[in-house]
Structures are given as structure tokens and as C-alpha cells.
Amino acid sequence: MLPGVGVFGTGSTARVLVPLLQAEGFEVHALWGRSEEEACGLAKELSIPFHTSRSDDVLLHQDVDLVCIYIPPSMTRQIAVKALGIGKNVVCEKAATAIDSFKMVTAARYYPQLLSMMGNTLRFLPAFVAMRQLLVEGYVGDIQVCDVRVYGPSLLDQSYGWTSEELMGGGGLHIVGSTIIDLLSYLTGHRAHRVHGLLRTFVEQNNLIRGIRRVTSDDFCFFQMLMGGTGPSGVCCTVTLNFNMPGSFVHEVMVVGSAGRLVVRGTELYGQRNESKCEELLLADISGVGPEVKEMPLPHLQGLSSMVKALRQSFQAHEERRLWSQGPVASAPTFEDGLYVQTVVEAVKRSSISGEWVCVEIMSQEPDPNHNLCEALQRNKN
Amino acid sequence: MLPGVGVFGTGSTARVLVPLLQAEGFEVHALWGRSEEEACGLAKELSIPFHTSRSDDVLLHQDVDLVCIYIPPSMTRQIAVKALGIGKNVVCEKAATAIDSFKMVTAARYYPQLLSMMGNTLRFLPAFVAMRQLLVEGYVGDIQVCDVRVYGPSLLDQSYGWTSEELMGGGGLHIVGSTIIDLLSYLTGHRAHRVHGLLRTFVEQNNLIRGIRRVTSDDFCFFQMLMGGTGPSGVCCTVTLNFNMPGSFVHEVMVVGSAGRLVVRGTELYGQRNESKCEELLLADISGVGPEVKEMPLPHLQGLSSMVKALRQSFQAHEERRLWSQGPVASAPTFEDGLYVQTVVEAVKRSSISGEWVCVEIMSQEPDPNHNLCEALQRNKN
Numbered sequence: 001m002l003p004g005v006g007v008f009g010t011g012s013t014a015r016v017l018v019p020l021l022q023a024e025g026f027e028v029h030a031l032w033g034r035s036e037e038e039a040c041g042l043a044k045e046l047s048i049p050f051h052t053s054r055s056d057d058v059l060l061h062q063d064v065d066l067v068c069i070y071i072p073p074s075m076t077r078q079i080a081v082k083a084l085g086i087g088k089n090v091v092c093e094k095a096a097t098a099i100d101s102f103k104m105v106t107a108a109r110y111y112p113q114l115l116s117m118m119g120n121t122l123r124f125l126p127a128f129v130a131m132r133q134l135l136v137e138g139y140v141g142d143i144q145v146c147d148v149r150v151y152g153p154s155l156l157d158q159s160y161g162w163t164s165e166e167l168m169g170g171g172g173l174h175i176v177g178s179t180i181i182d183l184l185s186y187l188t189g190h191r192a193h194r195v196h197g198l199l200r201t202f203v204e205q206n207n208l209i210r211g212i213r214r215v216t217s218d219d220f221c222f223f224q225m226l227m228g229g230t231g232p233s234g235v236c237c238t239v240t241l242n243f244n245m246p247g248s249f250v251h252e253v254m255v256v257g258s259a260g261r262l263v264v265r266g267t268e269l270y271g272q273r274n275e276s277k278c279e280e281l282l283l284a285d286i287s288g289v290g291p292e293v294k295e296m297p298l299p300h301l302q303g304l305s306s307m308v309k310a311l312r313q314s315f316q317a318h319e320e321r322r323l324w325s326q327g328p329v330a331s332a333p334t335f336e337d338g339l340y341v342q343t344v345v346e347a348v349k350r351s352s353i354s355g356e357w358v359c360v361e362i363m364s365q366e367p368d369p370n371h372n373l374c375e376a377l378q379r380n381k382n
Numbered sequence: 383m384l385p386g387v388g389v390f391g392t393g394s395t396a397r398v399l400v401p402l403l404q405a406e407g408f409e410v411h412a413l414w415g416r417s418e419e420e421a422c423g424l425a426k427e428l429s430i431p432f433h434t435s436r437s438d439d440v441l442l443h444q445d446v447d448l449v450c451i452y453i454p455p456s457m458t459r460q461i462a463v464k465a466l467g468i469g470k471n472v473v474c475e476k477a478a479t480a481i482d483s484f485k486m487v488t489a490a491r492y493y494p495q496l497l498s499m500m501g502n503t504l505r506f507l508p509a510f511v512a513m514r515q516l517l518v519e520g521y522v523g524d525i526q527v528c529d530v531r532v533y534g535p536s537l538l539d540q541s542y543g544w545t546s547e548e549l550m551g552g553g554g555l556h557i558v559g560s561t562i563i564d565l566l567s568y569l570t571g572h573r574a575h576r577v578h579g580l581l582r583t584f585v586e587q588n589n590l591i592r593g594i595r596r597v598t599s600d601d602f603c604f605f606q607m608l609m610g611g612t613g614p615s616g617v618c619c620t621v622t623l624n625f626n627m628p629g630s631f632v633h634e635v636m637v638v639g640s641a642g643r644l645v646v647r648g649t650e651l652y653g654q655r656n657e658s659k660c661e662e663l664l665l666a667d668i669s670g671v672g673p674e675v676k677e678m679p680l681p682h683l684q685g686l687s688s689m690v691k692a693l694r695q696s697f698q699a700h701e702e703r704r705l706w707s708q709g710p711v712a713s714a715p716t717f718e719d720g721l722y723v724q725t726v727v728e729a730v731k732r733s734s735i736s737g738e739w740v741c742v743e744i745m746s747q748e749p750d751p752n753h754n755l756c757e758a759l760q761r762n763k764n
Contacts, residue, residue, distance in 0.1 A: 144582075144584045144602065144626060145584075145602055145624060145626075147531075147622060147624070149529075196578070196580075196737070198578075198606060198618065200526075200615050200618060201615075202526045202527075202615055202640070203640075220526065220527055220618065222606065222618070222620050224580060224604065233582050233583075233584055236580065236582060236602065236604070238604050238622055240529060240620055242527060242529070242638060244526060244527075244638060244640070245638060245643060246656045246657075247654060247656065247657075247658055247659055247660070248654065248661075256624060256626060256627060258584070258585075258626070261627060272629060272630065274628045274629065275628075275629075276629055277629055278629070279630075355578070355738065355739045356737065356738060357737045
């Protein structure tokens with residue numbers, strides 16, 4: 001039996017997600033928005049019976065067993081941790097900081113029987129599922145290089161908000177780069193141990209953001225990740241993100257190995273082995289999802305659709321609405337993956353400031369908030 | 383009147399260059415090869431009346447007024463400097479080191495009336511000539527990002543030789559990266575002041591290079607250049623070179639600016655302005671050059687053809703065979719450009735070793751070969 005769903009957020013993802021959930025047979029019982037008006041408007045539009053701007057009203061709603069959190073990164077941790085504490089299953093977007101991600105990991109570890117899943121939908125895109133399968137089967141031989149590029153129009157919201165603020169989780173690296181970091185660890189089976197990056201904000205002001213306000217989030221980001229691997233050199237990943245290209249959308253993930261390469265362009269998978277003269281189409285776009293939604297690129301949109309299908313499969317075999325099976329969502333990113341991704345994002349940011357390679361060190365305990373104070377006291381004592 | 387030509391080299395470039403020269407009306411009087419057999423074989427094939435394996439025989443040949451040097455990088459400096467000293471015009475490939483490049487600059491400065499031109503043919507490719515013109519006219523607005531990728535099969539020779547040796551000028555960075563470094567300074571009108579890079583040799587041995595021999599030159603290289611520019615952030619250039627991709631050839635140079643972007647794919651120029659919905663073809667491939675020569679990618683081949691045409695125009699207006707006009711070859715890379723390129727190449731290599739950003743500092747005087755000795759003596763004295 002499918003669980004009742006509560007959705008946090010009124011942005012473009014929530015707007016696309018709700019109809020997808022409904023189409024798979026989920027009942028969306030409650031919607032949370034930052035303001036009553038936003039919540040009311042979207043709830044009416046999407047036929048959701050209950051709406052609110054108070055988070056507890058959704059979390060404590062008796063018909064809500066699965067909470068989907070698609071809100072600004074700085075608010076994610078609070079809702080996700082509370083939802084788990086109340087005993088609800090959680091699918092959520094990334095947090096704003098590694099400390100927040102770590103708190104989410106702690107909560108997820110404490111409630112292992114609950115579903116806790118990061119919302120990176122690229123892992124569910126059929127082209128990437130097929131790519132991973134071929135990589136495991138040795139299509140490209142030893143993986144040498146992953147080369148990713150995402151080009152598109154500005155990620156800034158219409159009005160000044162978190163997307164303009166680097167510290168609030170805005171910017172190409174945090175919004176899009178994080179999905180790529182997660183995807184590459186999924187595809188290669190390895191994690192980055194060292195990263196180097198360069199971030200730029202080429203457009204600091206526009207028609208809507210002006211006066212004393214400036215955009216601090218990156219619109220161009222370029223980073224490299226060195227990962228483990230079977231070859232002596234490991235795997236080198238290079239990622240270029242450019243969001244100063246209105247009117248275009250390029251989403252290309254290439255994996256080059258000793259015996260051939262695979263590349264996903266948009267939602268289609270192509271491959272070429274070294275001995276072959278030309279590239280072959282390995283997986284065409286066969287999805288039934290309609291034309292591109294203005295604010296959501298096709299790979300993310302189709303991945304979201306596949307993720308919702310996987311969620312249905314995970315829940316439907318069980319009589320009890322809160323029970324789920326691991327199988328259909330086994331490849332989904334966990335909160336641990338979320339912490340890894342956030343750690344890499346912050347390492348790239350530090351590298352961009354220092355200009356140096358930065359080691360990726362996953363937090364294993366929460367930093368003591370009094371640490372600096374203690375140090376200061378220590379110094380005074382001496 | 384066109385000058386008589388002497389050609390150094392029997393490799394793929396020389397083999398393509400001679401027929402192009404002959405087609406434009408140049409007489410190729412002499413050919414130098416490393417061995418008598420190589421020289422003899424190619425001279426017969428290309429109907430060159432004189433061949434030799436002694437360089438002076440070409441340099442001192444009375445009918446030779448223009449010397450074209452297409453030999454391994456470690457030998458270039460010696461021939462180029464000597465040719466200028468004898469009063470011959472020179473077109474030559476890159477040297478192996480910045481010190482060699484500096485010696486070539488010194489010679490070129492000493493004989494300003496002689497033609498001294500580096501052989502980077504990409505500057506002559508019509509697509510890049512048109513791209514530069516559009517950049518100057520402001521098609522993309524302020525230039526923000528240049529993004530280049532070149533993918534292709536291995537650059538290694540059939541047998542073990544300089545292409546396998548990093549110190550001999552082998553590797554993707556030195557062979558292909560240098561043409562891109564030169565091209566980007568031509569296109570943007572700026573030079574790199576800081577670079578960061580990563581080089582890898584994924585294939586250290588193959589069927590032909592084995593036993594105790596290992597390839598030391600890079601087959602994967604990835605570098606960034608920070609350049610001056612009109613915007614506050616300057617221009618960020620990212621270059622990805624991958625020569626572990628047999629059966630493919632990708633040569634793509636994209637320039638993104640505040641108002642639009644231009645991209646040359648292969649030999650064709652495309653553009654899109656920010657307000658436009660789609661990309662437009664700005665310059666189709668209209669060249670008469672035939673199908674791709676196996677060992678020379680089309681952009682280089684067509685560039686070479688255009689360079690030879692420019693050389694003809696430069697020389698043909700003059701009665702005296704050694705006189706030439708600046709106009710038609712005004713955009714050609716000078717030996718000073720060659721020194722800049724070599725300096726960037728070495729900076730990228732240093733960055734790959736240290737992992738840090740490296741400043742590009744052009745040599746302004748020859749390093750004292752006794753410098754280390756002097757320092758040691760100095761230390762002993764104290």
C-alpha cells in the first residue's frame with residue numbers, strides 16, 4: 001500500500017513532483033509553503049487537500065507517511081531531522097553545509113528502518129543506470145577520465161534570494177555540481193580524495209539584483225577530482241559548469257577508459273569501443289515525459305520521474321503504509337552520500353580560495369561549537 | 383617573385399606541406415631528412431631535386447631563400463637560429479624548451495628584416511580568423527570563459543622516439559596544447575598570467591613500447607589559464623586534451639562572453655547571442671582541401687593550407703626573392719609568441735608537479751649556465 005505524502009516546497013521541483021507522485025498512485029495529502037499564499041495557490045492548482053506554512057502541521061499530519069523536502073538548502077536539515085524523529089520516511093534535497101549534512105546522517109543512522117534518501121535524481125535516469133551497468137561489465141576497460149560539462153542559463157531566481165547567496169547554498173557548484181559529484185561516485189564506484197577548483201561570479205548584478213545587492217554565488221565553476229580506481233593513476237574527473245549561456249542547455253557526462261568510452265548527452269547514452277570506427281547509440285530517449293519544463297532540464301525531469309516510479313515499487317509490496325523494500329531504491333543516494341557530496345563541494349570552494357588541491361575529509365564527529373572559545377581560553381591561560 | 387624553399391623534416395607535416403607549397407607556386411629545392419634513406423625516399427616521392435641528411439647543405443643551398451622546419455622539437459632551435467644567421471627566412475615548429483625559444487627570439491630580434499614565423503597553423507584557419515574578427519566586433523560582449531577540448535587517438539609514433547619522451551617535447555600538452563595556448567592568446571588578445579594543470583600518462587607501454595621503455599609524455603592533460611580581460615574577473619580558459627580516444631577526433635574551441643558565445647567545431651564556426659533561441663552556423667567548411675589525412679587533423683591541415691597561401695601573398699609582390707610584406711602574415715605567430723607558448727607549457731608542467739598555480743614569467747635574459755656553480759661557490763665562501 002502506498003504511503004500518504006507530504007510535500008515541502010512550492011518551487012519548480014515541487015510543482016513537477018506532485019503530478020508525478022499522483023500519476024504513480026501516491027496521494028499527496030499536505031503541502032507546506034513559506035507563506036500561506038504560496039502554499040494555498042499551489043495546493044489549489046495541484047488538488048492537494050491541505051496546505052500550511054507551519055512545518056509541524058505537515059510532519060504531524062496523520063495521513064503523511066513519506067515527506068518530500070524540496071526547499072532552500074538552509075532549511076532542509078531542520079525539517080529532515082524532525083521528520084525522521086517523528087517516524088516519517090524522508091526524501092530530501094541537499095543541505096547548505098557539511099555540518100547540516102552530518103546532522104542528517106546522525107538522524108538517518110538512528111532510524112535505519114526509515115527511508116532516508118537524498119533527492120539526486122540523475123542516479124535514476126535510465127541512461128545513467130545503463131551507463132553504470134556497462135561500466136561494471138567493462139565496456140570502457142579501466143576508467144581513466146570522466147569529463148562533465150553542464151551549460152545553461154542563469155540559475156538565479158527572479159528575485160533576490162538564496163540562489164544569489166553562496167552561503168545559503170546558491171550557485172552552480174552547490175545546485176548542479178553536487179548532482180554531478182554524486183553521479184560520478186555512483187558511476188565509478190569511487191570517491192574523490194583530492195579536489196581542485198575555480199569559481200567565478202561573472203554576473204554580479206542584473207535587472208533584478210542591483211543597488212547594494214550583489215550575487216555572491218558562482219555562475220561559472222570548474223573543478224577536478226582525483227579518485228581511486230583500478231589503474232595506477234586512478235580516475236581524473238573534470239567538471240565544467242557554466243550558467244552564463246541563456247538559450248542553451250548542454251548536459252554531457254563522458255567516461256573514458258582503456259578500452260573505450262561512454263557518453264550521456266542529455267538523456268541518451270552513446271558508446272564507442274577503441275577498435276570501432278564510430279560511436280553507437282546505446283540508449284535512445286524513450287521516455288514518455290513530455291517536452292522540457294522551462295525550469296527543469298530534461299535529465300533531471302526524467303530522473304525525477306524514474307525516482308518516483310522506484311519509490312512506488314519500493315512501497316507497493318507492503319500492506320503497512322510506512323514499510324518499504326530496499327531493492328527498488330538500492331542505488332538511491334543515502335544521507336551518507338549527501339555528506340560526502342557536501343564535503344566535496346566545500347573542499348572545491350576552499351580550493352578556489354587557496355588555489356591549492358584540497359583533501360576530501362569526511363566529518364566523523366560534529367565539530368565542538370565551543371572549540372574556538374576553548375582555544376582562546378587555553379591561549380589566555382598560558 | 384616567390385622564394386625557393388628548403389624543407390627540414392620527413393614526417394607527416396612535411397609530407398603534406400610540400401605539395402601545398404608546390405600548388406601555390408613555390409619551388410621546393412631541397413629536403414633534409416635525419417637519414418639519407420628517409421630524405422631520398424620522400425624527395426623522390428615529392429619530386430624534390432635535392433636531398434641530404436646534412437643540415438648545412440640545405441641552409442647554404444643557393445636557391446633556398448625560405449626554410450621550413452618541421453623536425454623534432456629538440457632540433458628546431460639549432461636549425462632555425464643558423465638559418466637566420468645565414469640570412470634565410472624561417473617558418474618553424476616549436477622548440478623543446480623555453481631556453482631554446484629564447485635563443486630563437488634573440489636571433490629573430492637580431493634579424494628583423496627576415497621572416498621568422500612559428501608554424502602554428504590554427505591562426506590561419508578561416509574559422510578562427512572569422513571568430514577573432516567577431517570577438518573584436520563584440521559579438522560575445524566581454525569575454526568570460528574559453529573552453530577548449532581536443533580528443534583523439536594516441537600521438538605516439540609507431541616506434542619509440544621523441545613523441546614518447548616528455549623532455550624531448552613529446553606529449554599532448556607540448557604537441558597540441560601549445561597550438562591551443564597560442565590560439566587563445568590570438569583570439570582573446572590577452573596572455574595567461576597564471577596557470578594550473580594536471581598531466582597524466584595513462585598508457586605507459588603498448589605493443590611497440592615495452593620492456594624497460596616507458597612513455598613519459600602525457601596522453602591526458604588538463605589546464606586552466608587566467609588571463610587579463612575587460613571584465614573584473616578577467617578571462618578563464620580551460621583546456622582538456624585527451625589522446626586515449628582512438629577512432630575519434632574532436633576539436634572544439636568555445637568562447638563565452640557576456641552577450642553570447644562563439645564556437646569552432648572542427649573547421650566550422652557557430653555562434654549564438656544571448657537573446658537568440660538557437661545557434662547559427664556562421665562559417666561552413668568551404669575549403670577545397672580533400673578528406674582528412676590520417677595523421678593530420680582537418681583544422682591543422684586546412685590551417686596549413688591557408689598559411690601557405692598567406693606566405694605566397696607575402697612574397698609574391700616583391701621582385702627580390704627574399705623580400706616579403708608584413709600584411710598577409712601580420713597575424714602569424716612570431717618567435718616571441720613561441721617563447722610565450724613554451725613558457726606557459728613549462729608552467730603547466732610545473733603546476734602539475736607542485737599542484738599549485740604557477741605564474742607565467744617570460745624569460746627576459748638567458749639564464750647563466752654557471753648560475754648554480756656560482757651559488758655553490760658563494761655558499762662555500764660564507
